[in-house]
Amino acid sequence: MAQLYFEQLLNGIQLGMFLFLVSAGLTLIFGFMNVINLAHGSLFMIGAYAIALFHGVTNSFLLALILSLPLVALCAWIIEVVIISRLYTRDHLDQVLATFALILFINEGTTILFGRTPMFLDVPPLLSGTISLFGVVSYPLYRVAIIGAGLAVAIFLWIIIAKTRLGMQIRAGTTNRETVEQLGVNISKLNTIIFVVGAMFAGFAGALAGPLTSVEVGMGENLLILCFVCIVIGGIGSIRGALLGAIIVGVVDTMGRAFVPDLLVKFLDPTYASGISAGLSSMSIYLLMVVVLVVKPTGLFPIIRS
Amino acid sequence: MKNNKIRLIAGLVLAFFGASAALADSIKIGLITTLSTGGGYLGQDVRDGFLLAIKEEGGKLGGTAVEVLVEDDGRKPETGRAIAERFLERDGVEIMTGIIFSNISPVVAPLTLRADRFYVTPNSAPSQFAGKKCHENYFAVAWQNDSLHESAGLNATSQGYKNAYILAPNYQAGKDALAGFKRFFDGEIVGEVYTKLGQTDYAAEIAKIRAAKPEMVFQFLPGGMGINFAKQYDQAGMNDEVPLVLASPSTDINILRAVGASMVGISSSSHWNHDLDNAANKKFVSGFEAAYDRSPTVYASQGYDTAKLIASALAATGGKVLEDMDGFRAAMKAADFDSVRGPFKFNNNNHPIQNWYSRVVVERDGQFVNEITGTIVENHGDAYASQCSM
Numbered sequence: 001m002a003q004l005y006f007e008q009l010l011n012g013i014q015l016g017m018f019l020f021l022v023s024a025g026l027t028l029i030f031g032f033m034n035v036i037n038l039a040h041g042s043l044f045m046i047g048a049y050a051i052a053l054f055h056g057v058t059n060s061f062l063l064a065l066i067l068s069l070p071l072v073a074l075c076a077w078i079i080e081v082v083i084i085s086r087l088y089t090r091d092h093l094d095q096v097l098a099t100f101a102l103i104l105f106i107n108e109g110t111t112i113l114f115g116r117t118p119m120f121l122d123v124p125p126l127l128s129g130t131i132s133l134f135g136v137v138s139y140p141l142y143r144v145a146i147i148g149a150g151l152a153v154a155i156f157l158w159i160i161i162a163k164t165r166l167g168m169q170i171r172a173g174t175t176n177r178e179t180v181e182q183l184g185v186n187i188s189k190l191n192t193i194i195f196v197v198g199a200m201f202a203g204f205a206g207a208l209a210g211p212l213t214s215v216e217v218g219m220g221e222n223l224l225i226l227c228f229v230c231i232v233i234g235g236i237g238s239i240r241g242a243l244l245g246a247i248i249v250g251v252v253d254t255m256g257r258a259f260v261p262d263l264l265v266k267f268l269d270p271t272y273a274s275g276i277s278a279g280l281s282s283m284s285i286y287l288l289m290v291v292v293l294v295v296k297p298t299g300l301f302p303i304i305r306s
Numbered sequence: 307m308k309n310n311k312i313r314l315i316a317g318l319v320l321a322f323f324g325a326s327a328a329l330a331d332s333i334k335i336g337l338i339t340t341l342s343t344g345g346g347y348l349g350q351d352v353r354d355g356f357l358l359a360i361k362e363e364g365g366k367l368g369g370t371a372v373e374v375l376v377e378d379d380g381r382k383p384e385t386g387r388a389i390a391e392r393f394l395e396r397d398g399v400e401i402m403t404g405i406i407f408s409n410i411s412p413v414v415a416p417l418t419l420r421a422d423r424f425y426v427t428p429n430s431a432p433s434q435f436a437g438k439k440c441h442e443n444y445f446a447v448a449w450q451n452d453s454l455h456e457s458a459g460l461n462a463t464s465q466g467y468k469n470a471y472i473l474a475p476n477y478q479a480g481k482d483a484l485a486g487f488k489r490f491f492d493g494e495i496v497g498e499v500y501t502k503l504g505q506t507d508y509a510a511e512i513a514k515i516r517a518a519k520p521e522m523v524f525q526f527l528p529g530g531m532g533i534n535f536a537k538q539y540d541q542a543g544m545n546d547e548v549p550l551v552l553a554s555p556s557t558d559i560n561i562l563r564a565v566g567a568s569m570v571g572i573s574s575s576s577h578w579n580h581d582l583d584n585a586a587n588k589k590f591v592s593g594f595e596a597a598y599d600r601s602p603t604v605y606a607s608q609g610y611d612t613a614k615l616i617a618s619a620l621a622a623t624g625g626k627v628l629e630d631m632d633g634f635r636a637a638m639k640a641a642d643f644d645s646v647r648g649p650f651k652f653n654n655n656n657h658p659i660q661n662w663y664s665r666v667v668v669e670r671d672g673q674f675v676n677e678i679t680g681t682i683v684e685n686h687g688d689a690y691a692s693q694c695s696m
Contacts, residue, residue: 003517007517008513015509111346116347118530118533118564119564120563120564122537122566122567128541129543140541140543143509143541212507212537212538213506213534214506214529214531214534216344216346216530216533217346218342219344274498275476275481277500278501278502279476
């Protein structure tokens with residue numbers, strides 16, 4: 001039984017870390033630049049396709065991972081310069097329309113380049129198999145690696161935001177953009193940097209996800225919705241909020257899928273229980289989001305804007 | 307100058323009407339299928355298999371010119387409905403086909419049948435249309451949803467498993483799948499789980515399987531979902547602990563190639579495989595590989611068979627569909643064509659009676675394929691035929 005509970009908890013944390021990787025960029029872009037970027041999921045997909053492509057060529061996971069990041073950065077840079085930069089002064093609805101169109105465009109482009117058949121990508125032999133944690137639970141090594149990567153990115157982001165000049169400009173710009181502009185900081189260059197960095201996190205998450213999931217067109221869409229839930233729960237613009245929101249969403253979603261069906265079967269007829277529990281467990285995080293919005297509308301760790 | 311202009315316009319107008327007249331002789335077939343999402347390659351293969359048959363006859367089926375209108379439903383019922391309404395009302399489609407997923411067919415099929423057109427499904431065949439709601443203009447060419455998984459239940463029983471843990475997505479075909487498996491599996495069901503349609507992460511479900519310690523696992527997760535599950539199941543070390551016994555949607559050739567070596571040894575059941583030894587199948591497989599530069603999945607074989615069935619009916623009626631509905635209907639029911647799977651005939655409810663084969667995943671020349679190991683059952687119909695009043 002201990003194996004089951006610990007394994008599910010680890011599953012929740014791993015999902016949370018993974019969501020954090022994607023949400024971090026999304027919350028920065030939304031918080032600092034006030035741009036709703038629906039194409040964030042597409043950047044995730046580009047990361048996965050990039051690593052699958054380079055892995056096919058070099059046969060080395062590490063090399064493919066390293067090579068995929070500049071490719072994602074390049075795509076993000078092009079997207080920012082051509083499209084996103086024109087959206088800063090526009091209404092949120094315009095941004096939604098434009099970035100949604102970007103999703104369709106990128107999906108179709110990927111289909112033209114790679115076809116509809118999902119690409120092959122496997123976990124590297126070094127990270128394959130399971131390890132025994134604390135002698136209690138055996139867990140897939142690759143998922144442990146993802147938790148590790150999430151933690152590393154969280155620490156890296158904290159150092160940048162709290163300890164560097166760039167981080168200071170980001171924090172200032174998220175709270176009061178106009179003053180920062182008046183003070184002579186090159187906001188448009190900052191915007192590009194933040195967009196590209198945020199996209200690289202998403203691409204990195206996509207590259208990590210590749211071996212464990214199907215590398216297919218549209219793989220980022222479902223994730224995007226979960227990420228919006230994370231940043232809404234955590235507070236938009238706040239990295240701390242993204243981390244906490246992501247872990248909460250990851251754990252609640254996993255625990256919901258893991259234990260709600262068994263719980264319901266005790267009270268209801270088995271044929272109804274399985275159908276209802278499937279619906280309930282997939283609803284659980286949205287219910288959570290509604291509760292958080294009612295109690296704390298700006299999220300759990302909101303940025304206080306002046 | 308003015309005279310020339312009038313002549314030019316008159317010529318163009320005549321040409322336009324002339325072209326329309328020529329097109330009016332061709333039969334319009336509406337192919338609504340899933341070309342996007344993780345299930346996109348299923349629709350792509352059904353479409354390409356269907357079009358291959360037309361290409362073989364130089365743009366005709368059964369000697370009649372056909373025009374195929376292809377649209378993507380995106381796995382969304384509302385999109386499927388919108389396309390179907392346009393096909394039926396504006397485009398004059400006489401035969402509707404192509405639907406992959408069973409959350410869309412319960413919307414498009416009744417729409418088509420109410421408009422008094424023919425509905426021929428190359429894939430999705432939910433239970434209601436095989437039983438109480440069967441209709442004389444509704445034909446299922448691939449199988450009935452349940453029977454696809456009944457074969458897996460029979461396969462699992464014959465391999466001696468005493469209990470099983472089963473999973474499927476929470477929609478009509480998922481429910482049909484688990485119902486079908488349970489109907490023919492003699493052992494005990496240790497756990498029955500419904501996941502979300504399009505779910506990508508199965509860690510929670512795999513942890514529950516590990517805790518339940520069943521003898522085997524049966525899952526129905528077509529397309530991208532199957533790839534996700536197979537990769538994660540292997541990573542959790544479960545392939546060595548609890549074997550998988552699956553049906554063809556979970557082991558199609560694209561899944562094998564996307565997942566790789568960890569699929570070797572997995573047993574599955576299917577009504578068709580590449581290595582089936584008959585002339586029609588050999589022609590189909592080599593023709594598909596030559597035309598599209600990839601291996602056909604089972605979905606391509608179903609699209610191809612659907613086109614060949616329609617061709618046989620068109621040949622019998624001399625190219626008439628709506629003008630001779632009784633004749634076309636009888637010709638369809640007769641199913642006088644060479645199916646790529648060998649023996650094929652329709653049951654009273656217009657669903658197939660066919661053989662089911664057991665297979666295992668092997669590696670041949672560096673590629674992963676399914677190889678037939680035996681026949682599970684011959685001339686197997688479906689469980690709902692007796693509920694159909696036809």
